[in-house]
Amino acid sequence: MCRIYGCFGGERAGPGVLEAVAAAMYPGGPDEQTVLRSGGWALGTNRLAVQGIDSGRQPFRHGPLTCVFNGEIYNHRQLRAELAAHGYTFDGDCDGNVLLPLYELHGDAFTSRLEGMFALALVDEREEPALKLFTDHAGMKSLYYYVSADGRRLRFASELRALSLFPDFPGELDPLAVDRYLGGKAVWGPGTVHPRVRTLEPGSALRFADGRTTLTRTPLAPAEPDWPGGEPTVAAAAALLDELLRTEVGLMLDADVPVCVVTSGGLDSSYTTALAAHLVPEVASFNIAYRGDWPADERHHAAEVARHCGTEHHQVLLDPAGFPELVERYVRHLDQPNNAPHGLSTFALFEAVHQAGFKVALTGDGADELFAGYARFVKADRDGAATWHRTYQGTMAAADTAALGRLYTPDYLAHVKDAGGCFGDRSGDELDRRVRSGEHGKLETLLRYDQQERFPYYILRRVDHLSMAHSVEARIPFLQPSVMRLARATPAHVKVAGDAVKAPVAEAARRWVPRSIVERPKQPFTLPVTAMIRPGEALYDMIGDLLLGRDARCRDYVRQDTVQDVFRTQTENPAAHAAELLWSLLVLETWLRARGLTPAPLPERASR
Known part of the structure; x- marks a missing residue:
């Protein structure tokens, strides 16, 4: 590396x-x-x-x-x-x-x-x-x-x-x-x-x-799986997936330096952890959580997996009081703005991995994008409305197009419209065009669009830069060509079996991880920003100081009165949509400051 x-x-x-x-x-x-x-x-x-x-x-x-x-x-x-x-x-x-x-x-x-x-x-x-x-x-x-x-x-x-x-x-x-x-x-x-x-x-x-x-x-060469039983079913796909992953994890454990695994407590990382522990003795696992009582805390699930697999478990705890300093360090290693709140956790987790003496860490990334693990895929697939693609794209944005229209200054909004409209609308329309082309079914088109257009830049750039910031190589078994080919050859009705998303992955993991992990509701690995951006918390004060100050670097692009309204909403009635938008703006503002940049002046518009 x-x-x-x-x-x-x-x-x-x-x-x-x-x-x-x-x-x-x-x-x-x-x-x-x-x-x-x-x-x-x-x-x-x-x-x-x-x-x-x-x-x-x-x-x-x-x-x-x-x-x-x-x-x-x-x-x-x-x-x-x-x-x-x-x-x-x-x-x-x-x-x-x-x-x-x-x-x-x-x-x-x-x-x-x-x-x-x-x-x-x-x-x-x-x-x-x-x-x-x-x-x-x-x-x-x-x-x-x-x-x-x-x-x-x-x-x-x-x-x-x-x-x-x-x-x-x-x-x-x-x-x-x-x-x-x-x-x-x-x-x-x-x-x-x-x-x-x-x-x-x-x-x-x-x-x-x-x-x-x-x-x-160069397109990935297609696969023609030899389905056990002669046809693609959840059980057949699970059997092939398990065989491939055991091979890939085994190859990734082969290194001349210590190797560990990241165990979030979710299905994919737990499965990866179990396979690693099965293949080599004395595997170390790492989980990150936050001091205090916060929503979406998965540390007890990760600890359960570690006990089940017999790993040497490392529980990393972050103090939210130190987040302002951590945000500034974290953003310096983002080549471009990225709004994922758990990027902060990822950065700190790889720092702990490095400090513990490991150069290589296996992660469970990619399974959701390959095997339809997110509810948004299924909801969009089953949405028959004419504007389904705009609705879907809104789930992948910091705020939907209407909210961004209220956020942007009049000059910036006009500039965006002159350039062809908001990115969310344009990308949603492109997705709809691909679905209408009929090359693949709707669900498979959604997945491939995500794999090609979003996943490399939203998730993989983050994994790459934040691991290497601490001299750690992140290895990702689910993204090896053999697994990607199997995923693309697996029919949609096998990936999503009834109401079960990512069905082959869950079925393959059953023999390796506790039943409670396989069957518990999906919970995204994230930073609980809705709870952490409220009066008395360090992130709340940092956002107020940076975004509402006179020297905010993105003032020419976002309306200060709208930012103030969102901040007031989050203060009085904390909600996910307000918290995510404030966090996104915080990352943007901090990134601009870290680079010593001010957004370029908008081109002058011809009089109308």
Whole structure:
């Protein structure tokens, strides 16, 4: 696991630039920092040594091929054996050693052979020198890039704040990013908060040579499961899923450093914990909760799972009185605003994992998005109203379009409308268009839309950045290609069986986790902000000071009187909708301050 960066084309970066870019990502790779400069390009890494510790020095080189790599290749032993049969030899056991030989044999299609997570950059000088960037199909590892204004140079980095240290970085903020953030709870890719900066989408390959950029996306190869009993049922899907997950978890437990599991107390992480405990002895589990008596406290469920599985359980407790300082530290590691309240908990949890001496943590992310674990999927699937897509998109926003219309200043609202309307409406309309195309059923379309458009940027960017902020590699069994293929081959009526969501996952977990965990109502892992944003609590005071102050940085975009009304509502009658909007604005305001930014002026509108 590493952080990677580099540049290609034109003049190389000046003295000290690459070192500054690397330093900005130091926590993601504290074990070794290397950079290779050659002619018109440079590739660099910060290494978090996890596999093949003595033999994994980057950049990797093989004749005229050079690459840097962020991620883990879990099937590297199998690939190494296959490559040895072709005459390749290897020094050591680093997973990244297989990348260039595999690329030499298969070209760009080599990524289809990889089981793991990755963002990698490769320079191929065999013919026309070219830079190539690749990402895994789930989009687990981030990679940001931009092309210089003259089109001659491409710069890239694993983190946006590091990329911004290149002298020609196009750092102007996109005013519409505020609407995209509030309408999607995060800035969905491939665009970013900077109009000329992009993020490489899941399953993508980018080629840059002689000032020309070519971008392609490779679909995940379909699966044809050999269903036990001959047809897809909940039991058959559960049996195949369990077999795959045991294999994937086993591969992920293979590391040259200590590995632990994150146990929220929910079904998916409990299942992952149980499989890990079954496969190796003395697994450590981690859970996070908050001092005091708060709603949605799952620590007793996590403790029950730990006792059942026999893990060495670590209970992390946060004091809400310290949240203002924690919010500021947490937001500094968000490349772009992200409103998930439990991001704060995730940040603190990985900090505790690091302090306990672990470099790798398994998580249960992805099962809900693959197997329809959220009630919003089912509700939208069964909603026959003409405006179902607008209603659905509202559930993925900090506030629905009507509420945002009341929140935005008149000038900003006019700007949003001139640009084509609110992000929430536009994305909802796009979802409706995909459903009407008839390529997949409605539920499967909902799931694939989420996997492609929302999940990588709202959840996976958060997992990646907040784990690497503490030098921890997060591994995600549910997002391996084998599991993703099975999920896409599983019919909707199997994923949602009657009123049972995520039915194959629950059925597969029954043999591993307590019945009370399998059958209890779904409870999202979150920070109880509704209860924590009220008079007398530290978050309440922080929000009042930042959002209602004269120096609030987003005043040109959101009406202060509306923010005051929402704050008053939350003060007098705490409610989830008011709390989430206030939290979202707090993250935005804190992010702008942490970056030393002020939203760009709105373009002047022609007189009407």
